[in-house]
Amino acid sequence: MDITALRNITYGLYVVGSNDKGRPTGCIINTCFQVTSENPIVAISMNKNNYTHEVIARHGKFSLAILAEESDTSLITDFGFQCGRDKNKYATHEFSWHNDVPVLKGKFAGHILCEVLHIADNETHDVIFARVVDTIADNGTPMTYAYYHNVIKGKAPKNAPTYVREEEPATSKTPTPSGKRYVCEVCGYIYEGELPDDFKCPVCQAPKNCFKEI
Numbered sequence: 001m002d003i004t005a006l007r008n009i010t011y012g013l014y015v016v017g018s019n020d021k022g023r024p025t026g027c028i029i030n031t032c033f034q035v036t037s038e039n040p041i042v043a044i045s046m047n048k049n050n051y052t053h054e055v056i057a058r059h060g061k062f063s064l065a066i067l068a069e070e071s072d073t074s075l076i077t078d079f080g081f082q083c084g085r086d087k088n089k090y091a092t093h094e095f096s097w098h099n100d101v102p103v104l105k106g107k108f109a110g111h112i113l114c115e116v117l118h119i120a121d122n123e124t125h126d127v128i129f130a131r132v133v134d135t136i137a138d139n140g141t142p143m144t145y146a147y148y149h150n151v152i153k154g155k156a157p158k159n160a161p162t163y164v165r166e167e168e169p170a171t172s173k174t175p176t177p178s179g180k181r182y183v184c185e186v187c188g189y190i191y192e193g194e195l196p197d198d199f200k201c202p203v204c205q206a207p208k209n210c211f212k213e214i
Contacts (some may be wrong), residue, residue: 022044113133
């Protein structure tokens, strides 16, 4: 089955955050939709392997930061391609606590605070239905998934509902006179040749200092 048509379904990008026994944790998701308008309910899709999914199921509350085109792109690197099980993703980002969940500071298209109602099993993913208990307005331009792919040149991490396996491993096509190879410690992208000083990973946007020679 050719699933390329599914890429034309409209998505946004969000940082979903929760409370891991007093420690903030979160990840990037691209599937959120409003289910009802009165006493609003929203639903998000999360891979069962995500540590944030485990925390939300336990804590019963989460926040959604709606990423904007003006948002710091390091949020995508930190929250989209690393695991909160062994890393505090909020360590380098300002945030505050609201309704017992972390809310990021910075430029966004708004924040939504939610309390879980029920969770529907969908094989590899769960759909989490939640009541909206509060919102925080902002005036950023919502970042669509198309903008993320076409402008930022980002790709979906393996746990995303829209992940598509590459036909070939992600690797640089740069000539390799030096014979050197570097691997991105965030997402595993391999670069061949000398790394330019201003280099950023084309997959996760991680800077040069996140690459290790192999």
